[in-house]
Amino acid sequence: xxxxxxxxxxxxxxxxxxxxxxxxxxxxxxxxxxxxxxxxxxxxxxxxxxxxxxxxxxxxxxxxxxxxxxxxxxxxxxxxxxxxxxxxxxxxxxxxxxxxxxxxxxxxxxxxxxxxxxx
Amino acid sequence: xxxxxxxxxxxxxxxxxxxxxxxxxxxxxxxxxxxxxxxxxxxxxxxxxxxxxxxxxxxxxxxxxxxxxxxxxxxxxxxxxxxxxxxxxxxxxxxxxxxxxxxxxxx
Numbered sequence: 162x163x164x165x166x167x168x169x170x171x172x173x174x175x176x177x178x179x180x181x182x183x184x185x186x187x188x189x190x191x192x193x194x195x196x197x198x199x200x201x202x203x204x205x206x207x208x209x210x211x212x213x214x215x216x217x218x219x220x221x222x223x224x225x226x227x228x229x230x231x232x233x234x235x236x237x238x239x240x241x242x243x244x245x246x247x248x249x250x251x252x253x254x255x256x257x258x259x260x261x262x263x264x265x266x267x268x269x270x271x272x273x274x275x276x277x278x279x280x
Numbered sequence: 281x282x283x284x285x286x287x288x289x290x291x292x293x294x295x296x297x298x299x300x301x302x303x304x305x306x307x308x309x310x311x312x313x314x315x316x317x318x319x320x321x322x323x324x325x326x327x328x329x330x331x332x333x334x335x336x337x338x339x340x341x342x343x344x345x346x347x348x349x350x351x352x353x354x355x356x357x358x359x360x361x362x363x364x365x366x367x368x369x370x371x372x373x374x375x376x377x378x379x380x381x382x383x384x385x386x387x
Contacts, residue, residue, distance in 0.1 A: 196376075198324070206316065206324065206367050208376035220374040223281075256324060266314040266371035268335055270323040 163187040163269045165257045170274030177247050177278070183240040183257030183271060191215075191235035194260035196267055197242050199253035199276075209255070210242065211265060224250075247278045282306050282370050286379035292387040297358045301382045303351045303368035312372035315344055315353045318381075319364045328353065329371065358384070 169181040181197070197209040210231040211220045219231050230243040240257055254275050258267035283306035293299050303313065311331040318324045326335045328344040331351060341356045355362055363386055368379040 200318075205365075205381045206318065206369070206378045208369070208378065211374070211376070220376075222375045258324075261329065264329050264371065266312075266326070266329050266369060266376070267316070267324070268326050268329070270325070272323050 163259065165259060165269060165271035167255065167257050167271045167274035170255065170276045172277045172279065173247055174280050175248060175278055178243070178245045179247065179276060181242040181244065181255055181257075181274060181276070185238045185240065185257075185259070188259065190233075190238040193262055194265045195231075195233060195240045196258045196260055197231060197240075198256045198258055198267065198270075199251075200256070200273075201250070201253040204253075207253075211260065212240070244276070247276075249278050252276060252278045281375055282309060282373060282377050284368055284370055284377050284379035286366075286368055286382050288382060289380060290383040290385060292385050293358050294387045295358055295360060299355045299358050299362075299384060301353045301366055301368075301384075303346075303353070303379050305349045305351075305370055305372075308348050309370045309372035311347045312370055313344070313346065313351045314369045314371055315342075316367045316369060316378075317362075317364045318367060324367075327366075355384075360386075 164186045166184045196211040228246045254273040256273045257271040259269040313331045315328040332344045
């Protein structure tokens with residue numbers, strides 16, 4: 162069974178940093194594209210970032226470029242999102258998602274972790 | 281960036297109804313369109329990719345169609361567990377973009 166378990170969310174002040182992690186199990190992690198998608202309170206879904214299976218390609222939404230970094234450790238079956246210079250508008254539930262092997266869009270999702278940016 | 285526009289933004293329907301949601305892309309995305317179901321407090325669930333291909337385990341009451349800029353999601357017979365918000369997402373280019381969502385409510 163595919164499992165994606167996010168951790169690392171919490172309350173952080175504006176300008177602060179947070180690192181989200183996603184522990185993957187039940188599939189061959191190293192051959193799948195992986196993504197982060199977020200949902201702000203009362204808002205719709207927003208794609209944040211995607212990483213290629215070998216980590217050689219990374220894509221970001223403009224609003225987080227230069228502040229967020231997506232990475233992965235295929236030996237540990239783990240996906241991460243380093244978030245720096247956090248802003249109030251980054252407040253959201255962050256979902257880890259497994260994309261397809263060849264069609265790069267989410268097929269499985271974690272339960273999410275809440276990030277709140279507030280003073 | 282490609283803009284995705286869904287209509288309607290909400291709808292009321294009864295159990296057993298056939299429901300259709302539309303999604304329009306601001307430019308040609310071929311068949312690179314996915315549909316995602318979201319319920320409050322729950323993880324999103326992917327339903328369809330490549331416009332019409334069901335994700336594994338998704339019941340056949342869900343169907344998708346379209347290509348280019350115009351797409352539809354159809355639920356053939358609405359059941360209580362289908363009341364949710366549905367989002368389209370283009371997977372043609374980066375940045376990936378979602379539509380604003382269509383909330384399907386009980387009439």
